[in-house]
Amino acid sequence: MDKDLFTQEMDSNITKFLIAMSKKATKYCIAKYQNLEMKLNKGLPEYIKANYQRCAYVHTLLKRDRLTELDKVYEPLQFEVDDDVLEENVIKSSIATDLHRTIISGYAGNGKTIFLKKIYKELIDNQTNFYPIFVELRSISSGTQTLFDYIYQSILTYSDSFTQEQFTYGLKKGLFYFLIDGLDEISESQQSNIQEEIIRLTLKYPDCPFVVTSRPNEFTTWENFYIAHLLPFDYHQCQSFIKKIDFAEERKTDFLEFLTEDKFDEHEEFLSNPLLASMMLLTFNEYGDIPAKRHIFYEKCFQVLIKEHDASKGRFHRPLKSKLSHENLEKIFMYFCAITYQKKKYRFSLQEIDKFIDLASKTLSSDKICKGNDIRYDFVHSVSLLLQDGNFFEFIHRSFQEYFFAKFIVNDRKLELENKLDNIDGLFSLVKANLIAMIDDMDHDYFETEYILKKLTILNEYFESIDAENKPEKIFEQFGIVLGMYPRDFNNYNFTLGILSNYSLLIPDNDKERELDNKWGLNNFILSEVYNKYRNLILNYPINLSSNDILKVTSKYNSCIEKLINNKDDKFGGMIIRLDRKTLIELNCTKYAQYIKKSLNDYYHDILSRTTKQRSIIDEIIFKNRNL
Known part of the structure; x- marks a missing residue:
């Protein structure tokens, strides 16, 4: 849809919505504030319109430089509540009627925020009897600011004529529908206070629906809250999503033909949400297949993401914000992954991520060092290997950290392989089986001769x-x-x-x-x-x-x-x-x-024999025959 037409439709929907809502509040407004001509709608239209625009458009991996209409690419989600799998419409309908208090639990990138944006937009489009209030907890001030004050101040940002009496009236009458995003993104010092305040508000104003999103956590103390676990895409959801996205139809058709149920099961972890499914499509589009070996797939993903960054400038190279070459950006990301993997860090505050980027940047010569926040920008926006949730960051998929750490182990020969691997706690546990498999696949001879052979020597000497x-x-x-x-x-x-x-x-x-x-x-x-x-x-x-x-x-x-x-x-x-x-x-x-x-x-003895023979052949072919 043309953006001007979309704006006209948006204004029309909002106008209809506000007229419908004003009728619900009319008696109170006439009785209490007739002389002041105060209505609940005074101040709220600006807030509703600004947030509607923000919720109606989203950024996608495939179109990074321009916004995409949410409705065009949105794929309905599934949830698990008390061991029952429920469709999205059932959840939304229940929230508006009887399940007024719901926690949406899911990992980063699974679509929690997008789901709230979809609810917000639909509440306006369908002219329901609620004023939707979209709350991003990541922006709440640290310290003593209460959730009540934060929500009220967020409305005042768009209209300073909106009063606390209006706000309190709307709460008492059950006119607000609260969409509270990112409970897990606030500081630990604020967690308990904000949680307690959410619970108090729901008890004090039971007619207002409250939907809260968070990463999986223990919510046993949240009285009368339902927990809806956001489920990853299944095969049919993934197929449906691919059909919707703005991409060359011929290439989408090829990918969908490739993506049989067996292929989906094989690569399920990389097709479980819109972001990862888009990445899989880009990789398939570039290479015509999905590599069986994991490390090759990750390498191709990185190359595709770099290429997509350049694509918006046609055939011209588009500089990274950090002004680094692609090779040097990849090198810094590799060391960033190595440092954070060893420290068992998978999610970072703004301060933490900048500290680790600074450490990783020191691996480059001094004349190539640039601002850490520019590198952070490239990690998040230029190559999309990190996700940003407010002031927190995490890997688009944790296995990318594992891959780049494996790449560091194999590529960096300044340290002996034995020293590098022996410093990894629980290296041969089941949890780290993929890491070992990737190191072995990347350079089998290096792994076998520089590590396994040395360990075998010690074991056989003992035996x-x-x-x-x-x-x-x-x-x-x-x-x-x-x-x-x-x-x-x-x-x-x-x-x-x-x-x-x-x-x-x-x-x-x-x-x-x-x-x-x-x-x-x-x-x-x-x-x-x-x-x-x-x-x-x-x-x-x-x-x-x-x-x-x-x-x-x-x-x-x-x-x-x-x-x-x-x-x-x-x-x-x-x-x-x-x-x-x-x-x-x-x-x-x-x-x-x-x-x-x-x-x-x-x-x-088999390894020793093969290694000796291989080195002899290399010497014979390359060095002894150099004059041929």
């Missing part, structure tokens, strides 16, 4: 002094390996004994346990590499026990076995036990210990 046949527990304890008993037939006391790694069950709470957890994690990763390479090392080593074996185990662990049998419906369905050396030998577990020792030694 040389161990008699695996007579001291199998000395092998197992390097991997946190224990035995698990699993029932095959409870009634006949028939069990299977399996060897498994127990290190992942440890939740370290001190330095000693963390050191042990890291060691077990590393050694089990190496063991899994052996399995992946040779495909003949059975990590769950089954031992079918004879009747005599059962008696041996049950006599020592009788209380454990009884517990296992009595809890036969337990989800785990098994029990982890630790056997002594004598029992391990009697149960013939020594073969597995010996096999681990031999396989790791074979793996060590």
